[in-house]
Amino acid sequence: MNHINRKKLPSPCWLLEETLLQKNLELIEEIKNKSGAKVLLALKGYALWKSFPLIKPYLDGCCASGLHEAKLAHETFSKEVHTYSPAFKEEEIEEIAQISHHLVFNSPEQFKRFATQAKNINPNLSLGLRLNPEYSESPKEIYNPCGLNSRLGTTLANLDKSVLEQCDGLHFHALCEQDSDALENVLKNFEEKFGPYILQMKWINFGGGHHITRKGYDMEKLIILINNFKEKYNVEVYLEPGEAIGWETGTLITTVLDIVHNGMDIAILDSSAEAHMPDTIIMPYRAEVRGAAKAGEKAYNYRLAGNTCLAGDIMGDYSFDAPLKIGDRVIFEDQMHYTMVKATTFNGIKLPSIAIEKEDGNVEVVREFRYEDFKGRLS
Numbered sequence: 001m002n003h004i005n006r007k008k009l010p011s012p013c014w015l016l017e018e019t020l021l022q023k024n025l026e027l028i029e030e031i032k033n034k035s036g037a038k039v040l041l042a043l044k045g046y047a048l049w050k051s052f053p054l055i056k057p058y059l060d061g062c063c064a065s066g067l068h069e070a071k072l073a074h075e076t077f078s079k080e081v082h083t084y085s086p087a088f089k090e091e092e093i094e095e096i097a098q099i100s101h102h103l104v105f106n107s108p109e110q111f112k113r114f115a116t117q118a119k120n121i122n123p124n125l126s127l128g129l130r131l132n133p134e135y136s137e138s139p140k141e142i143y144n145p146c147g148l149n150s151r152l153g154t155t156l157a158n159l160d161k162s163v164l165e166q167c168d169g170l171h172f173h174a175l176c177e178q179d180s181d182a183l184e185n186v187l188k189n190f191e192e193k194f195g196p197y198i199l200q201m202k203w204i205n206f207g208g209g210h211h212i213t214r215k216g217y218d219m220e221k222l223i224i225l226i227n228n229f230k231e232k233y234n235v236e237v238y239l240e241p242g243e244a245i246g247w248e249t250g251t252l253i254t255t256v257l258d259i260v261h262n263g264m265d266i267a268i269l270d271s272s273a274e275a276h277m278p279d280t281i282i283m284p285y286r287a288e289v290r291g292a293a294k295a296g297e298k299a300y301n302y303r304l305a306g307n308t309c310l311a312g313d314i315m316g317d318y319s320f321d322a323p324l325k326i327g328d329r330v331i332f333e334d335q336m337h338y339t340m341v342k343a344t345t346f347n348g349i350k351l352p353s354i355a356i357e358k359e360d361g362n363v364e365v366v367r368e369f370r371y372e373d374f375k376g377r378l379s
Contacts, residue, residue: 004355006363009253011329012271012352016250016336018054018359024213024245025058031212031219032058035226037237040082042208043069045242045337049076050356050366055245061101063208063240067092074099082205082238084130084171086151088114097121104128104171104205106153108160115166128169128205129154135189136174138209140283143176145207156193168202169235170194175209177243180222183210187225198233208240213247246337251290252276252352256328257307264317265302267324272306274313275346279338281312290331292318304330308347345374 009015028039038060049072061080062073066088073081083096084104097103097118103125105111115127132153138144145152153172174186183206191198198204206226211217226237254271273280280287295301298319306313315332324330343351351369358364 004363004365006357009355009363010353010365010368011253011255012269012276012350013253013365014250014335014340014352014354015253015363016048016051016354016356018051018357020249021051021054021246022359024247024249025055027213027219028241028245029058031223031226031239035223035237036230037226037239038080040080040238040240041077041245042240042242043073044341045208046246047072047341048246048336048354050354052076060238064100067096070096070099082240093118094121097125100125102126102128102169102203102205104130104169106130106151108154108158108163111163111166112160115163119166126168126202127166128171128203129163129167130171130173131155131159131190131194133172133174133186133190133193135186136176137178137182137185138174138176139178140176142282146174161197164197164200167200169204170198170201171205171207173207173209173240175207177211177214178209179211179216180218180225183222184225187229198235201233201235203236203238204229204233205238205240208242210239210241210244211247212239212241212244214244243337248334250334250336252332252335252339254330254332256324256326256330258326259302259324265300265324266305267302267330268305268307269315269330270307270350271352272308272310272313272346272349273315274306274308274310275344275349276306276352277315277332277335277339278342278344280315286316287335288333289315289318290333292320295319300324306349308349310347345377348374350374 040061040063041059042063062077063082064070064073066085070083080101082102083100086106093114130153132155136144136146254269256267258268260266295317300323301319303317304315354367355365
């Protein structure tokens with residue numbers, strides 16, 4: 001590991017601040033203590049495993065979406081591993097079963113195909129089925145697990161009740177960056193459809209999308225909902241936050257490489273929205289930039305753009321108090337979740353380095369990427 005002054009960090013670079021991560025974990029701990037719920041880290045949203053030593057004391061384990069995430073959880077977190085996949089593969093189920101504590105199937109067909117085999121491999125395995133309550137208040141349809149014709153989870157009409165005899169628990173996921181009032185409405189629909197079956201279970205997994213660490217989140221309502229549900233059904237409750245763990249805990253540091261003019265000033269950065277911040281294009285959303293405002297609000301306006309050949313590789317239009325210059329650092333806020341887990345080497349662009357600022361203020365560069373990382377993904 002390489003200790004370095006923050007101003008001398010390589011660019012581009014993701015920088016995690018452990019003091020900010022600690023604050024999020026303390027909020028999670030409060031919910032756990034007051035509700036008795038178990039909380040898992042959703043690796044699909046945040047998987048910076050070099051930070052796991054700080055996270056592990058606060059959480060009960062990880063939820064994985066397949067073999068590779070399950071192996072990462074097993075090797076680097078070493079607590080509970082809960083594995084779900086829209087569809088498991090025959091050649092992977094043995095290894096997944098060996099290292100998982102909970103195994104959740106997406107459909108009755110997958111359950112019947114693999115449940116007995118998985119249980120024979122690991123008799124201590126707790127089996128579950130993901131259900132679709134067919135209700136969600138997700139703000140974006142692309143992130144709506146319960147949307148029309150969704151493949152995620154089993155609807156009541158498609159439920160084969162025979163598989164429930166082998167089930168220890170049920171799983172649902174219906175939220176996306178939402179408050180506990182949305183969960184309350186989801187639970188009403190979940191109970192209306194599946195209430196009789198909940199009583200047969202040992203645990204219910206409320207999935208992810210709980211925006212627990214966002215300012216203004218109604219934690220007290222969440223705690224009440226969990227406690228009331230546990231008392232009513234006598235089950236253990238799990239939550240699977242991913243984004244909420246990494247929320248506002250770090251940045252993506254970039255550098256201005258050139259400034260061109262075509263109807264407006266365009267600053268080309270040594271990063272990429274397409275490759276390093278894909279959700280800004282997919283969702284889409286506008287990432288906040290430190291010291292900047294919306295276009296027109298400050299004196300100097302720029303379009304921030306990526307250094308790839310994709311015409312639409314654009315972060316957005318921003319305004320600054322002073323003109324940007326070649327070599328200036330441009331810092332994107334809140335870039336720890338759904339960034340490095342989704343990043344690519346599209347167009348051969350270099351992946352950002354990864355650095356961690358420790359609680360004592362020391363900064364360590366924990367990973368730098370090179371040409372070999374790009375070449376090694378290809379053949």
